Amino acid sequence: MGKINSQAKGKRAEREVAKLINKYLDTNVRRTPMSGALQDFPGDIIDINPDSAAYQFHFEVKDQKKLMIPKWWEQIDDDCPIAKTPVNVFKMNSQFYATMKFTDWLSLLAEIKELKEEIEQIKGDKNG
Secondary structure, eight states: OOHHHHHHHHHHHHHHHHHHHHHHHOOOOEEOGGGGTSTTSOSSEEOOOTTSTTTTEEEEEEOOSSOOHHHHHHHHHHHOOTTSEEEEEEEETTEEEEEOOHHHHHHHHHHHHHHHHHHHHHHHHHHO
């Protein structure tokens, strides 16, 4: 596959991922101008709304035949801003998958747990 076709495939995957994020989170993420090549906008997808659930993440999207997760993570680690959580989204067999550091995933689960506990406390306060 030539460089132009490969770039077009990558752009297409980035748009598909942005569309899925928007569908699930009712937000307005976009493909980053020049696919993260601009210093102020690293990553392949950007959400400029700080109230959005996607805002805290740094997305790198890959649509390649060969899985090269360790190599991709080198790029993600180099490009990810300090305040963001890195996520590698890749396409394999027409499906998108996401990888993230295990501790980042655990932090998300801990946040969900805390929110559930807050909800239960609010419910208890209303009933008590």
